[in-house]
Amino acid sequence: MTELRRRSRLGNRIFCDGSGTSDALSRSLDPPPPPPPPPPPRTTTTTTTTTTKIAHQSREMLSSRLTRAGRGALNASLNRAFSSALTRQASSLVFIEHRDGKINPATLSALNAAQQIDDNQIVGFISGSSKTLGFQKAVELAAKLPISKLLVKEDDSLERYVAEPLAPVITSIVKSRSISHLIGGSSSVTKNVFPRIAAQLDVSQISEVMKIIDGRTFVRPIYAGNAMMTVSSEAAIQVLTVRTASFEPIKMDENATGSVEVEKLKEEGEKKKTTGGSQWEDEVLAKSARPELGSAKRIVSGGRGVKNKENFDQVLTPLADKLNSAIGASRAAVDSGFADNSLQVGQTGKVVSPELYIAVGISGAIQHLAGMKDSKTIVAINKDPEAPIFQVADIGLVADLFEAVPELTKKI
Structure with missing residues (x-):
């Protein structure tokens, strides 16, 4: 007969249903079996050896996983970053402003600032069109500046300093030529153009720089000039405007016969029409013999x-x-x-x-x-x-x- 049991423990009492009651009762009254002997204690030496072995195996496993998963990619990335850093080390692009065939004094101050970052690889950029008054004369003067190379962009859309067509041109140059610093004198033009370039490069612009400590550390005014702030930027590209009053304009010899390489930039790919934004309407010049x-x-x-x-x-x-x-x-x-x-x-x-x-x-x-x-x-x-x-x-x-x-x- 099958034995059916329902047990409920209340203290030492056991309740049973069905046959086999006496057997169950007798088994319950038997003394419990002795507990199993405890395992032998591990010696300190064994524990240390085991722990060391496990840790060593873990390191080997992590190392092998890193090697298989991404060590090659990581090394390649580091090499690219290092190579890029070396390439960028001596590349500064100075935005050259001009008007009526003359170089804006703000540009001469920007060149002074660029020389404090890197005195060897300074590239100049000048833009305009055949319709721009004095453009060719300005290009000739720009070629006499203390720069290693002059980039010239001539296009009808660049006749005036309108931000919409100009900003993408400069952004393209910065990206394609691994420029580390874009520098311009603080003016109404750079205040309009440079923030757009910084946005297109996805970096922060540093404005009104008054002192350059090194290629990544700059001093600029805050609180309306009542305090100075030291800015350290880790961005791959630095977009700077410098306060012209803080950098002495470099001396320019208009009679010098410069040997600067001049490169005329060509249109790359299909020209995109600028839509939306601002456009040049008119300009009224007030004749005056007074200094600017x-x-x-x-x-x-x-x-x-x-x-x-x-x-x-x-x-x-x-x-x-x-x-x-x-x-x-x-x-x-x-x-x-x-x-x-x-x-x-x-x-x-x-x-x-x-x-x-x-x-x-x-x-x-x-x-x-x-x-x-x-x-x-x-x-x-x-x-x-x-x-x-x-x-x-x-x-x-x-x-x-x-x-x-x-x-x-x-x-x-």
């Missing part, structure tokens, strides 16, 4: 204290004529309509560093100071003795500008 504001050695600037446009012209112009200086303005004066936007000096205008800067009726807002405080000599004329401009001025005159400026003009 960004590169002038002497500047007379007016602010809100001049009160209106008539006073701005009548008070500042005679003094500027006597000094053969450029005329500038604060943002407050520009916003009030006293002067054209092209004359604005400051963080959102032009950054200047002339030998002499005369601030007339300018209180000295932090944005304005950021654009002129590197001037060699600063003269401030203001009737408010607490005006912030006096904190950076070398010579301060607390007086009514409508009396002081005409008197100063007469005595010059």
Whole structure:
């Protein structure tokens, strides 16, 4: 007969159903079998040897797996990176701006900066078209710059500095020629073109560089020039604009007979039509015998204290004529309509560093100071003795500008 049992343990009691009750009870009363003997203890020597052997086998296994899976690819990648680093070590591309057959002074400052990164392999790039005024003359001058090679791109779409057609051209050059640094002087052109190039290269642009420590470490202003920040970039390509006031323009000999290699770039592949973006409409040139504001050695600037446009012209112009200086303005004066936007000096205008800067009726807002405080000599004329401009001025005159400026003009 089959034995059916249902057991429930409550302490030492055992309940059984069906036949075989006495056998089950007797078995339950038997003493339990003795426990098995414990395993012999392992000696320290055996444990150490076993652990060492396992670790050694693990390392061999990991090493073999790495070898099979990716050591070759890893070594190839490292070799490519090392080779690329060697190739990039001496390759800097300087963007050459020109106008009316003359090289922009900002470019000469950018060349100075490029020489501090690498003095041997500096490549220049210049663009324009046969319609561009003075383009061929600018190319001839660019060939006399201290560079190892000049790249020339001539195309009707590059007649003006419009970012949409120009940025892809420079990006293509940087990628195809393993350029490590793209450098340009800080100007309205580079402020428009360079951010697009940086985006196309998927790198961060470093703007307004004031000092170069090495090829990857730079110093730039922050907080409107009240603090300096040291930037270290590990990007494969550095896109830089340099503050022209911080780098002395290199001396250019227009009569020099240079031996620079000139390469004219050709159209590669099918030309893509630029759609969307901006296009050139018109340009109105104002003829003036005055020096260009960004590169002038002497500047007379007016602010809100001049009160209106008539006073701005009548008070500042005679003094500027006597000094053969450029005329500038604060943002407050520009916003009030006293002067054209092209004359604005400051963080959102032009950054200047002339030998002499005369601030007339300018209180000295932090944005304005950021654009002129590197001037060699600063003269401030203001009737408010607490005006912030006096904190950076070398010579301060607390007086009514409508009396002081005409008197100063007469005595010059």
